[in-house]
Amino acid sequence: MARHPAHSLAVRATRSILTVVALIGAFNLALGYFLSMDRESREMRIHLQELLDTVERPASIACFLRDPQLAGEVAAGLLANSVVAEAVIATDTLTLARAGRGAPSDVAGAEVIVRRIVSPFDPDQYVGEIRLTPDQAALDAEIARTSLFIAALMLVQTLAIGAFVALVVYGFVTRPLKRAVAALLGLPAEEGGRLPQVSHHEQDEIGELIAYVNRLLDRLVGLLHQERDLRRELAIEGQRFRSIFENAETGIFLLDGTGGMLSYNPACRRLLPVPEQADELSALRAFFKDDDQAHRLIALCRERNQSIHRDVQIRGTDRDASARWIQLTLTPIGDEMFQGVVNDITERKIAEARALLAARTDPLTGLLNRAGFIDALGERLNPARATPRSWAALMIVDLDLFKTINDTYGHAAGDRVLMAVARRLKRLVRMSDPVGRFGGDEFVLLMSGVDQLDVVERLARKIVAGVAREIPIGDRRVVRVGVSVGIALSPLERADRARLFKEADEAMYEAKRAGRNAYRFFSAPAAPASEPP
Known part of the structure; x- marks a missing residue:
């Protein structure tokens, strides 16, 4: 709502206050002369400091030389000023000179201006001080009269301005605000009540304030309704969340x-x-x-x-x-x-583990299949896990004349033979040595961390002898099979999977050519029989 500037509360109050201040200022201007006493007092003290600056150099020399005559001349020079009541020049242990009007008791208790003196040759060396006592009696009397007069004038001025400002503020601000506050305190805002306008203030700041409060009350009522609806929705959502959380x-x-x-x-x-x-x-x-x-x-x-x-x-x-x-x-x-x-x-x-195990295991014998054995081989042929003079031995175990058993007794009997051979191989090797079936009648196993060749040879002999024992195939029938074992050796830190398989395969065929049911190393070891080549 537009408002004429003349109706502004601030303009009306400011105009009245400035009128009064201007009238009182005219009287204060005429009385300004008397306030100069304070300025004179300050200037006198500045003058005393300048006097000390003037005599500081000769006083420094007098204290440094401990010369009472020079110190007396300096003190007498200071006393020549009418504003000085007493001047004393002293070292830390000796009073060199004193000049004053009257006895020392006349200036007892008066304010003393002290200037510390340093050596004329070493600014860090303290040599004495000048104690200057102003003639305060006359000055105090004049300053007291001036101050009392100024204080009375200021008091009158302050009372006059304060009384008028209080009347203005009360008439234009306090009284209408009190009416508005009283109406606001008894207002049923939640029921949509509104503040009444204060008479004669419809177009000034108080009128705008009341109009704004009424707009706020309208918004507050709307927000209360929204808050009530939101609280209800929140309670429903809380119950729903609690139900979900609990169940x-x-x-x-x-x-x-x-x-x-x-x-x-x-x-x-x-x-x-x-x-x-x-x-x-x-x-x-x-x-x-x-x-x-x-x-x-x-x-x-x-x-x-x-x-x-x-x-x-x-x-x-x-x-x-x-x-x-x-x-x-x-x-x-x-x-x-x-x-x-x-x-x-x-x-x-568990299902993933079973699936992984099934993917890595031969379903007939329970040994590792080709993929599972290759993974196990990769883990054990790790140069980072190798120790000095550590070897790997790969054995390919191929059954001799296994096809004859399948042709004579059937594939069920052949399966029993394969399962029996798998069990015997698992019992012969160490728990940490992987054993796998690569398909058909071919088995493979790895010994890692070998440091003695006779360990590999003993295992090969045990495999040949263990597999050669009778194997029941059902209906009280037994069969015998032989094995041809090919062995490849390599230092563990330089082991190559492809080369090991190739060498072990060649050694296995060498065992078959030698008459089967035997084992052969890929090449004869150059070292003694107790150590790998």
Whole structure:
């Protein structure tokens, strides 16, 4: 709403106050002469400091030489000024000169101006001081009269201005505001009540204020209705969230920065071994098989400041001690809080492990298949794991005349022979040595970390002798098979898979050419029989 400048509260009050101040200022201007006394007092003190500046050099020489005559001349020169009541020049232990009007008791208690004096040759050396006492009596009397007069004038002026300003403020501001406040205090705002306008103030700032308050009241009523609706919706959403939180199959929990669990839902209690007592909330790190895993996950989440997802193996519960797998999602909330979501993926992990095992295992014999054995070979032929004078021995074991058993007794009998040979090979080798079936009647095994050749030879002899024993094939029938074993050796740090297979295969055919049921090394070792070549 437009408002004429003449109706402004500020303009009206300012015009009245400036009129009064101008009238009082005219009187103060005539009385300004008397205020010059204060200026004269300040100038006198400045003059005293200038006097000290003038005599500082000769006084420094007098104190340095401890010359009472020179010091007396300087003190007498200071006393020649009418504003000085007493002048004293002294060292730290001796008063060299004193000049004053009257006895020392006449200036006792008066203000003393002290100027420290340093050596004329060394500014860091203290040699004495000048103590100057002004003639304060006459000055005090004049300053007191002047000050009293000025104070009276200022008091009259302040009272006059204060009284008039108070009247103006009360008439134009305080009284209408009091009326507006009284009306506001008794106003039923929630029912849509409005403030009435104050008489004679419809077009000034108070009138605008009341109009603005009424607009605020209208908005407040609208916001109250919105807040009531939002509160109702929030209550409904809270109940819905609580229902989801309590009945969800997914575990949901809240952590502090150290891994301590602050809250969790029932699904989390089922998935994680959370204690029953609510006041003994466990820490997330207590669930992991690796105690440092929780700290690493929290540190990673804090460092990246984003959600992280991990498949984690955790400790079992009291009812089920077997380790289980969960899928964990950790999300930072603020600086030192994290929200976690967990799902049980144990069955999925078991299925994956079974699928991986099936993909790496020969279904008939339970040994490693070609892919599984190649993976195991890659793990063991790792130069980083090799030790000095450590060797690898690859053996290819091929059954002799196995086709005759299949042709004579059938494939079922042949399968029994293959399973029996697989069991005997597993019993003969070390637990850490992988054994595989490459298909048909060909088996392969690896010995790693070998430091003596006779160990490999003894194993080869045991394989030839062990496989040659009778093998039951059902219906009280037994058969015998022989094996041809080819052996390839290589230092572990330089082992090459392709070369080992090629050399072992050639050594195996050499054993077959030698009459079967025997073993052969790829080449005769150059070293003694107790060590690899």
